[in-house]
Amino acid sequence: MAIPITSIKKKELSPEEIKQQKLAELQALIAEQDQALNKILEITGELDDAGIFDALKAMVKAKESLAKIAVDQASREPVTNIINHVLKASGVMSSIDPAVTEKLAIGIKKGLDEAELYRGNGEKVGVYQFMMALNDPDINRAAKFGLDFLKGMGKELGKE
Numbered sequence: 710m711a712i713p714i715t716s717i718k719k720k721e722l723s724p725e726e727i728k729q730q731k732l733a734e735l736q737a738l739i740a741e742q743d744q745a746l747n748k749i750l751e752i753t754g755e756l757d758d759a760g761i762f763d764a765l766k767a768m769v770k771a772k773e774s775l776a777k778i779a780v781d782q783a784s785r786e787p788v789t790n791i792i793n794h795v796l797k798a799s800g801v802m803s804s805i806d807p808a809v810t811e812k813l814a815i816g817i818k819k820g821l822d823e824a825e826l827y828r829g830n831g832e833k834v835g836v837y838q839f840m841m842a843l844n845d846p847d848i849n850r851a852a853k854f855g856l857d858f859l860k861g862m863g864k865e866l867g868k869e
Contacts, residue, residue, distance in 0.1 A: 820851070 722730070739746060756762060768775060782788065802810075834842075842848050 816851075 753762075843852060
């Protein structure tokens with residue numbers, strides 16, 4: 710009968726054996742990825758030739774002064790105004806139904822295309838001709854949309 714196993718001894722690798730094992734793994738990885746490594750080395754060589762690494766090194770050395778300049782520039786009133794405008798505009802844009810925005814954008818494109826067709830004909834529009842154009846359902850729809858838009862904007866501007 711066999712003797713029961715009461716303890717398991719794990720083989721401890723020496724630091725030298727661990728180093729050799731890691732070197733073998735690295736060699737295998739380099740052999741597998743030789744094309745990718747060649748491309749990386751080629752790219753880094755081109756970046757070095759262009760002076761990018763020298764510029765990055767200088768930026769890292771001057772990181773504190775660059776950070777101060779960036780903070781000073783970002784805290785200027787025009788920059789903070791732009792940030793506030795972007796935040797407000799994104800808030801407004803997120804509250805608009807995307808289907809309405811899409812329909813409006815398509816309408817604007819179609820209107821620009823139509824306007825481009827008749828741009829160079831040199832005709833003047835008289836008051837009577839303008840009034841008669843309102844009988845066109847497309848023109849009337851756009852004019853009504855514009856008037857409704859102005860009314861809504863005026864209501865909001867009147868709140869103070």
